[in-house]
Amino acid sequence: MSKHILITGGAGFIGSHVVRLFVNKYPDYKIVNLDALTYAGNLENLKDIEHAPNYIFEHANILEPDVLQEIFEQHDITDVIHLAAESHVDRSILSPMDFIYTNIVGTVNLLTAAKNYWKDELSKHRFHHVSTDEVYGTLGDTGFFTEETAYSPNSPYSASKASSDHFVRAYGETFHISFVVTNCSNNYGPNHFPEKLIPLFINNIINKKPLPVYGKGENTRDWLYVIDHARAIDLVFHEGRNGEHYNVGGFNEWKNIDLVKLLCKLMDEKLGREAGESEQLITYVKDRPGHDLRYAIDATKINKELGWKPSVTFEEGLSKTIDWYLQNEEWLKHVTSGEYQNYYTEQYSNR
Ligand code: NAD
Ligand code: DAU
Numbered sequence: 001m002s003k004h005i006l007i008t009g010g011a012g013f014i015g016s017h018v019v020r021l022f023v024n025k026y027p028d029y030k031i032v033n034l035d036a037l038t039y040a041g042n043l044e045n046l047k048d049i050e051h052a053p054n055y056i057f058e059h060a061n062i063l064e065p066d067v068l069q070e071i072f073e074q075h076d077i078t079d080v081i082h083l084a085a086e087s088h089v090d091r092s093i094l095s096p097m098d099f100i101y102t103n104i105v106g107t108v109n110l111l112t113a114a115k116n117y118w119k120d121e122l123s124k125h126r127f128h129h130v131s132t133d134e135v136y137g138t139l140g141d142t143g144f145f146t147e148e149t150a151y152s153p154n155s156p157y158s159a160s161k162a163s164s165d166h167f168v169r170a171y172g173e174t175f176h177i178s179f180v181v182t183n184c185s186n187n188y189g190p191n192h193f194p195e196k197l198i199p200l201f202i203n204n205i206i207n208k209k210p211l212p213v214y215g216k217g218e219n220t221r222d223w224l225y226v227i228d229h230a231r232a233i234d235l236v237f238h239e240g241r242n243g244e245h246y247n248v249g250g251f252n253e254w255k256n257i258d259l260v261k262l263l264c265k266l267m268d269e270k271l272g273r274e275a276g277e278s279e280q281l282i283t284y285v286k287d288r289p290g291h292d293l294r295y296a297i298d299a300t301k302i303n304k305e306l307g308w309k310p311s312v313t314f315e316e317g318l319s320k321t322i323d324w325y326l327q328n329e330e331w332l333k334h335v336t337s338g339e340y341q342n343y344y345t346e347q348y349s350n351r
Contacts, residue, residue, distance in 0.1 A: 004030040006077045008062060008110065009084030011035035013192045014130070016045035017230040018081060023049045025234070030054055032075045035084065036061040039339050044331060045191045062106035068113035080114055081128045081237060082107065085161070088195050089134075090347055092157035093289060103160035104167070111171045118177070127179040128237045129168040133222070133247065133295050134158035135183060144298035145183075147245045154290045172243055180240040182233060184248040185297045189226035189317065190324035194336055195343065197221075198318075201260060202325045203332055205267045205278045212348055215287035217257030220294040224250035225317035228310045235306045246306075249297020252314050257282075266322055285351035 005022065009015040010033030023031050031054055035041045049055055056075065060067045062084050071077070084106065086092065086099045111127065118125045136145040137152030151166075153159040171177045192199040201211050232248040240246055254262075264278035302308045312320075325332060 002028045002030070003078045004032065004076050005079045005081060006032045006034055006071065006075070007081045007083065008034045009041070009082070011037055011041035011043055011045060011057075012083065012087070013040070013045075013189075014187055014226055014229055015083040016191055017189070017226050018083065018233055019046060019055070020049055021227075021230045021234060023052045023055045027054055030056065030075065032056045032058055032071065032077065034058045034060050034062070034071060038086075039343075040087065040193050042191075042335060044334070062110050063101060065109045065113065068109055069116060072113050072117035077114075077117065078124075079126045079128070079237070080110065081130065081233065082110055083130045086157070088193075089155045089157045090195070090288065091343070092155055092160070094346065096156035096160075099156050099160040103157075104163045107164035108167050111167060111177065115171065115175050115177055122176045123178050125178060126237065127168065127171075127177050128233065128240075129165065129179060129181045130233065131165050131181050131183045132158065132161050133183050133185045133249065133297055134292065135162040135165060136295075138292035139294040139296055141294070144296045145247060146298045147183075147247055147301055154292055169243075178242045180236050180242065181245045182236050182248050183245055183297075184229050184232070185222040185224055185250055185295055187226045187229050188223050189321050190328075191331075192226070192321075194332065195340075197256065197259075198223075198263070198321065199325065201263055202267065202322060203336060205264065205281065206271075206325070206329075206332075208281065210283040211260060211264075211278075211281045212283055212285040212351060213257060213260060214285060214291060216284065217260065218255060218293070219291060220253050220255050220296070221259075222249045222251070222253050222296045223259070223314060224248065224252065224310060225312040225314075228312055231311065232302060232308050235308050236302065239306055241305075246302045247297045247299055248302060248308070249299045250310055250314070251297075251299065252310070253294075253296050254314075263318070263322075266319065270322055270326060285348070
């Protein structure tokens with residue numbers, strides 16, 4: 001049977017790569033991209049596939065249950081891949097309620113719409129919830145997050161994602177919705193909104209602006225190229241076992257300060273600047289409150305069960321990412337005008 005997949009948040013960073021992969025790889029599927037086009041959503045991310053015959057865009061908000069119900073009926077939705085979310089930790093510290101509404105209430109609205117539409121055939125359909133490794137809290141200097149690690153979220157963002165994960169599980173247990181959850185580490189790549197570390201620092205290096213490193217830059221993240229995350233979602237959506245979580249990670253840990261120095265070096269080379277020039281922009285600023293020290297994913301389960309592993313090395317991925325931003329300065333200019341400037345002032349002016 002051909003699938004009619006509702007992908008939420010498809011105009012965002014990761015969502016746009018997932019939509020592109022599914023539209024191109026599965027011409028027999030109908031792909032419905034539902035997105036509210038918040039500051040993070042941008043249809044320019046999908047220009048290359050917007051006229052594909054198996055692609056439809058629905059400008060809608062997951063906070064509107066009646067609209068969701070209509071969309072399920074209109075497109076005869078058979079499956080959901082749910083990415084729509086408020087996704088930035090610093091914004092969750094500035095305005096937690098937006099995260100409670102979109103990430104928790106929005107997810108429950110979507111689960112309810114799926115349950116109502118799929119009725120007594122719930123086991124024939126799949127709800128794939130895209131979550132994060134941040135739900136596990138923080139690691140010390142050693143160890144990894146496995147699928148058995150207890151949830152212990154530390155920021156309003158991660159608490160809202162953890163809550164949404166619990167609701168997905170509860171709808172599975174109580175109403176028998178078939179679900180899978182993927183918990184992924186930090187993504188990077190083209191179309192990443194320049195509020196997050198890598199694209200923000202690329203943009204600031206281009207513009208010779210200070211690079212605000214939180215605390216001492218000792219925090220560690222496990223970086224994965226976004227297309228490898230999209231490949232993992234494809235595999236788990238099609239082949240993952242019902243009711244299971246799969247951790248997805250890059251086997252690629254970097255202390256923030258080491259990553260920032262590498263970025264400076266690569267950008268100096270690509271921009272034809274003197275070696276060491278961009279490093280002078282590094283500025284240590286007040287730490288993020290509740291800043292998780294270290295994330296590191298044990299991706300053994302997805303590797304052993306489904307054969308997934310990253311296909312792009314960090315050197316390759318970072319180089320491609322920088323090239324994309326240098327070739328898409330219009331995109332950068334567009335997304336950093338307007339509301340972005342207010343956010344930037346609020347977030348960084350008193351640090
Ligand atoms: P993003 O902020 O770039 O995109 C979010 C998208 O959701 C945007 O297109 C936005 O318009 C849309 N959206 C927001 N609120 C909405 C609403 N109420 N109704 C409909 N659409 C709405 O986020 P991202 O970085 O692409 O993350 C996508 C998902 O993956 C999120 O669920 C996030 O928690 C998860 N995740 C992200 C990372 C990462 O490193 N970025 C890692 C692991 C998991
Ligand atoms: O681990 C997965 C998560 O990764 C996702 O669930 C989130 O949606 C995504 O935003 C990301 O969260 P982080 O908080 O790890 O990403 P961010 O890019 O905001 O920060 C990465 C590290 O860099 C973190 O230790 C904070 C630090 N940082 C960040 C910014 C924006 C700075 O030092 N300075 C900055 O200006």
